[in-house]
Amino acid sequence: MIALSLAEIAEAVGGQTHDIPDTSVQVTGPVVRDSREVEPGSLFVAFVGERVDGHDFAQAVVREGAVAVLASRPVGVPAIVVDDVQAALGALARHVVERLGATLVALTGSAGKTSTKDLIAQVLQHKAPTVWTPGSLNNEIGLPLTALSATEETRFLVLEMGARGVGHIRYLTGLTPPRIGLVLNVGTAHIGEFGGREQIAQAKGELVESLPSKDEGGVAVLNADDPLVRAMASRTKAKVILFGESGEADVRAENVRLTDSGQPAFSLHTPSGCSDVTMRLYGEHHVSNALAAAAVAHELGMSAEEIATALSEAGSLSRWRMEVTERPDGVTIVNDAYNANPESMRAALRALAAMGKGRRTWAVLGKMAELGDEALAEHDAVGRLAVRLNVSKLVAVGDREASWLQLGAYNEGSWGEESVHVSDAQAAVDLLRSELRPGDVVLVKASRSVGLESVAQALLETGAEGEVAAR
Numbered sequence: 001m002i003a004l005s006l007a008e009i010a011e012a013v014g015g016q017t018h019d020i021p022d023t024s025v026q027v028t029g030p031v032v033r034d035s036r037e038v039e040p041g042s043l044f045v046a047f048v049g050e051r052v053d054g055h056d057f058a059q060a061v062v063r064e065g066a067v068a069v070l071a072s073r074p075v076g077v078p079a080i081v082v083d084d085v086q087a088a089l090g091a092l093a094r095h096v097v098e099r100l101g102a103t104l105v106a107l108t109g110s111a112g113k114t115s116t117k118d119l120i121a122q123v124l125q126h127k128a129p130t131v132w133t134p135g136s137l138n139n140e141i142g143l144p145l146t147a148l149s150a151t152e153e154t155r156f157l158v159l160e161m162g163a164r165g166v167g168h169i170r171y172l173t174g175l176t177p178p179r180i181g182l183v184l185n186v187g188t189a190h191i192g193e194f195g196g197r198e199q200i201a202q203a204k205g206e207l208v209e210s211l212p213s214k215d216e217g218g219v220a221v222l223n224a225d226d227p228l229v230r231a232m233a234s235r236t237k238a239k240v241i242l243f244g245e246s247g248e249a250d251v252r253a254e255n256v257r258l259t260d261s262g263q264p265a266f267s268l269h270t271p272s273g274c275s276d277v278t279m280r281l282y283g284e285h286h287v288s289n290a291l292a293a294a295a296v297a298h299e300l301g302m303s304a305e306e307i308a309t310a311l312s313e314a315g316s317l318s319r320w321r322m323e324v325t326e327r328p329d330g331v332t333i334v335n336d337a338y339n340a341n342p343e344s345m346r347a348a349l350r351a352l353a354a355m356g357k358g359r360r361t362w363a364v365l366g367k368m369a370e371l372g373d374e375a376l377a378e379h380d381a382v383g384r385l386a387v388r389l390n391v392s393k394l395v396a397v398g399d400r401e402a403s404w405l406q407l408g409a410y411n412e413g414s415w416g417e418e419s420v421h422v423s424d425a426q427a428a429v430d431l432l433r434s435e436l437r438p439g440d441v442v443l444v445k446a447s448r449s450v451g452l453e454s455v456a457q458a459l460l461e462t463g464a465e466g467e468v469a470a471r
Contacts, residue, residue, distance in 0.1 A: 001027060001028075001029070001030060001031055001043075001096065001148045001149065001150070001151070002096060002099060002100060002150070002151060002152055003026045003027065003028045004026060004027050004096075005023060005024050005025065005026050005027075006020055006023045006024075006025055006026075006027065006067065006068055006078070006080065007023035007024060009027065009043070009068075009070075009080060009092060010023070010080045012091055012092055012095035013070070013080065013082055013088035013089075013091045013092050013095075014082065014088070014091065015070070015080040015081055015082040015088060016080070016081050016082075017078075017079075017080055017081075018074045018075075018078075018079045018080075018081050019074065019075075019076065019077055019078050019079060020068065020078040020079070020080075021078075025067055025068075025078075026041075026067070027041060027042070027043045027067050027068070028041035028067075029041030029042040029043075029065070029066075029067075030042055030043075030148075030149060031043045031045060031089075031092070031145060031148040031149075032044060032045065032145075033045045033047055033054065033141065033145065035054070035057040035060060035061050035064075038061045038064045038065060038066050039064075039065060040064075040065030041065065041067055042061070042065065042066045042067065043066065043067060043068055043069075043070060044057070044058070044061040044066045044068075044069045044070070045069075045070045045085060045089055046058060046069050046070065046071040046072070046075070046085060047085055047086070047141075048072070048085075054071075055069075055071055055072070055073065055075050058071065058075035058076065058077050058079070059075075059076065059077055062077040062078065068080060070082065070085060070088055070089065070092075071085065072084070072085050086140060086141065089141065089144045089145070090140065090144050090174075090175040092144065092148065093143070093144030093145075093147040093148055093175050093176055094174075094175055094176065094177075096147060096148055096150065097147050097150070097157065097176050097177070100150055100152075100154060100157070102131075102150060102154045102155050102156060102157045103155065103156050103157070103179055103180065103300065104157045104159065104176055104177065104178040104179055104180070105120060105124075105156060105157065105158045105159065105178060105179070105180045105181075105182065105296055106159045106160075106161050106172075106173065106176070106178035106180070106181050106182070106207055107120070107158075107159075107160055107161065107181070107182035107183070107184065107207075107292070108160070108161045108162070108163065108169055108182075108183055108184070108204050108207050109182075109183055109184025109185045109186070109187075109204065109223075109229075110184070110185050110186055110187030110188065110200060110204075110341065110343060111184070111185055111187050111341055111343040111344045111347070112184050112185065112285065112288070112289050112344070113136075113138065113160050113162070113184065114133075114135065114136050114160060114318050114321060114338075115281070115286065115289050115316070115318070115321060115322075116182070116184055116289040116292050116293060117132055117133055117158055117159075117160045118132070118314070118316065118317040118318055119286075119289055119290060119292075119293035119311065119314050120132070120158050120182075120292075120293040120296050120297070121158045121317070122310060122313070122314040122315075122317070123293050123294070123296075123297045123302070123307060123310040123311060123314065124156045124158065124296075124297060124300065124302075125310075126302070126306060126309075126310045127155075127156075127297075127300065127301070127302055127306075128155035128156060129151075129153045129154050129155050129156070130154070130155065130156040130157075130158060131146065131149055131150045131151075131154045131156070131157050131158070132146070132157075132158035132159070132160075133146045133158065133159055133160040134146065134318075135318050135319070136160065136162070136318070136338070136339075137160075138159075138160040138161055138162035139162055139172075140168075140171065140172065140175075143159055143160075143161065143172055143175060143176060144175055144176070146159060147159065147175070147176050156300070157176070159172075159176055159178070161173070161207065163203045163204065163206075164193050164194075165193060165194065165203065166194075166199065166202055166203045166206075167203075167206070168203065168206075169203060169204065169206040169207050169210075170206040170209075170210065173206065173207060173210035174210075177210065177212075178207070178210065178211065179211070179212060179217055179218060179219065180211075180218075180219045180220075180221060180296055180299060180300075181207040181208050181210065181211045181218075181219070181220050181221065181236075181238070182207075182220075182221040182222075182292055182295075182296060183204050183205070183207060183208065183220075183221070183222055183223065183229045183232060184223055184226075184229070184288070184289070184292055185223055185226045185229060185288075185343070186200050186201045186204055186226060186228040186229055187200070187341060187342065187343040188200075188341060188342050188343065188371065188374060188378065191370070191371055191372055191374055193370055193372070195372075197228065198228075200228075201228040201229075201231075201232070204229075204232075205232040205235050208220040208222070208232050208233075208235055208236035208238065209235050209236060211236055211237070211238035212237070212238065213237040213238060214237065214238055214239040218236070218237065218238030218239065219238055219239045219240075219241060219299050220232070220233065220236045220238040220239065220240050220241070221241050221243060221292060221295045221296055221299070222240060222241070222242055222243075223242075223243060223244055223288065223292070224242035224243060224244035224246040224248055224249040224252075225244035225245055225246055225249075225288070226244075230242065241295050241298075241299060242295075243288075243291040243292050243294070243295040244288065244291060245287070245288075245291075249291070250270070250271055250295065251268075251269070251270050251271075251291055251294050251295040251298055252269050252291065253266040253267065253268060253269070253287050253290075253291055254266065254267045254269060255267045256284065256287055258284055258354045259278065260357070261282075261355065262282045262283065262351055262354040262355035263278065263279050263280060263281065263282055264277075264278075264279050264281070264283070264284050264286050264287045264290070265277065265278040265279070266287055266290075268290075268291075268294055268304055268307065268308050268311070269304075270294060270295075270298045270304045270307070271298065272298060272303055272304055273303060273304035273305065274304055275304040275305045275307070275308035275309075276308060277290065277308045277311045277312050278312050279311060279312060279314070280312070280313070280314065280315050281314070281315070281316060281322065282322050282324055282334070282351050282354075282355060283322060283347055283348065283350065283351030283354070284347075284350060284351070284354070285344075285347035285350070285351070290311050293307075293311065294307045294311065297310070318338070319338070320335050320336065320337045320338035320453050320456075321336060321338050322334060322335075322336045322348070322351065323335040323336070323456075324355075325460055327459075327460065329438045330438035330439050331436050331437075331438060331439070331440050331441075331442065331459070332355070332440070332441045332442065333442050333444070333456055333459050333460055334348075334351070334352060334355070334441065334442065334443045334444065335444055335453060335456035335457075336348050336443060336444065336445040337444045337445055337446060337448075337450075337451075337452040337453040337455070337456055338448060338453070339447055339448045340365075340366075340368045340445050340446050340447045341368055341371075341447075342368060342371070342378045342381070342382065344445075345365070345368060345382050345445060346382065346385055348443055348445050349363060349382070349385055349386055349389055349391065349443070350389065351443075352389075352391060352441060352443040353389040353390065353391065355441055356391075356392075356441040359439050359440060359441050360392045360393075360437065360439065360440045360441070361390075361391045361392045361393075361440070361441045361442075361443070362391070362392060362393050362394075362395060362432065362436075362440060362441070362442040362443065363386050363391045363393070363394045363395065363443045363445075364395045364397060364428055364432070364442060364443065364444045364445070364452065364455055365382065365386075365394060365395070365396055365397065365402075365405055365443075365445055365446060366396075366397045366398045366401070366402055366445075366446025366447065366450035366452050367379070367398055367399075367400075367401030367402060367405075367446060367447055367450060368382070368401065368446070368447055369447040369448075369449055370447075375401060375404075376404055379401050379402075379404035379405045379408065380404050380405075380407065380408035380411075381408065382405055382408065383396070383404070383405040383406060383407065383408025383409035383410075383412065383419065384408045384409065384411070384412040386409050386418075386419070387409050387412040387413045387418050387419075388412065391418075392418075393417075393418060393419065393420065394406065394409045394418060394419040394420070395419075395420055395422060395428050395431060395432070396409075396419060396420070396421045396422070397422055397423075397424065397425060397427075397428045397446065397450070397452060397455070398423075398424070398446075398450060399423075402421055402422075403421055405419075405421075406419045406420065406421040425450075425451065425452060425454045425455050425458075428452075428455050429454075429455055429458045429459065432455075432459060433459075436459075442456075442459060444456040444459075
């Protein structure tokens with residue numbers, strides 16, 4: 001964080017200082033909520049959780065070097081006491097970004113947010129120091145913590161914004177007001193909570209509504225290939241730039257193809273020129289993500305050649321998202337187990353099909369959460385798609401939703417041998433351990449609550465002779 005005195009922090013958050021002999025002392029280290037992350041100069045934020053009360057760690061974090069604690073009650077060590085710790089954290093983030101003067105880029109969407117955020121960050125790093133959301137810390141706590149990690153040298157701040165209802169993104173943009181806002185897509189992720197795609201579009205569009213006007217430098221970056229996103233142009237005063245494969249897109253891809261290993265390649269066209277891109281990531285769905293990143297970079301002054309070079313060098317910064325690892329015996333494991341929704345599941349299956357040409361392919365899939373009344377139809381459709389893409393075998397893991405995946409594949413298949421339903425992750429590991437052969441490709445994907453990353457991790461633990469080690 002930029003160096004701030006405790007007096008300035010107290011004023012910014014509307015708090016009272018307690019047990020602070022000298023309020024001119026500065027916070028020079030990170031702002032953290034986990035006591036294990038405290039460093040000399042830190043500010044520790046004491047949240048009260050269901051199982052742990054951060055106030056109980058106040059003495060310990062000060063001994064470890066924290067300058068003070070942001071707390072909701074006095075704790076016997078230097079503290080800034082506020083009525084609402086979460087609101088105070090947000091107020092501090094707003095204060096810092098206003099002082100910082102960096103360009104804030106915010107993005108949202110139903111699928112691909114984290115991958116796109118990682119691409120934008122890596123491209124902009126080629127131009128100037130950039131700070132971005134780690135992993136998927138895109139909520140009312142993770143977002144301000146990310147903003148507070150910026151330093152005086154930071155020129156670009158790339159913030160992922162998630163939402164589980166109308167009003168959430170409006171709240172987040174109030175904490176960290178963006179100049180550039182990107183909406184990737186409107187899909188069915190969390191549709192059970194929102195109630196429909198129109199409600200999802202309403203919530204995602206709050207991002208472009210928050211942007212400054214065109215005259216004030218505001219830019220809305222919208223997906224030309226998604227009608228619900230494109231329609232958001234009417235909801236903003238900002239300049240609108242379109243990305244996609246549509247001929248009407250300002251930043252577009254032509255000659256899209258996949259390499260033999262399943263990595264996308266295309267010709268990038270921007271208003272400033274065109275250049276060829278061959279990505280290190282896997283799956284054609286990353287073309288749209290790359291175009292979104294390219295549109296942001298173009299608006300920030302990068303040439304087509306600079307953008308293409310950066311996109312071609314960019315990798316995955318966040319774990320369990322299309323992580324591709326080849327075992328010593330030639331089996332390829334694709335760990336995409338961080339999360340899942342119908343759009344990302346379909347994209348992952350198509351990537352598996354492209355990567356596995358001429359090889360046996362396995363799709364180890366679990367439930368997609370928060371789909372509400374659409375759950376049965378969506379799981380059935382994913383199971384059917386696995387068969388249509390000629391995935392060699394679908395392994396559906398878990399209870400009810402997994403049975404719907406398997407039934408969809410069974411009904412779509414010709415012989416009933418294209419799929420199998422197993423009870424849990426260990427059963428999936430046992431099955432694959434007995435049946436995998438060198439050269440096979442295995443995709444592992446489900447909603448985060450299923451925890452299927454344990455399957456991928458187990459499959460990567462190979463013995464001396466290349467056999468999977470039992471967990």
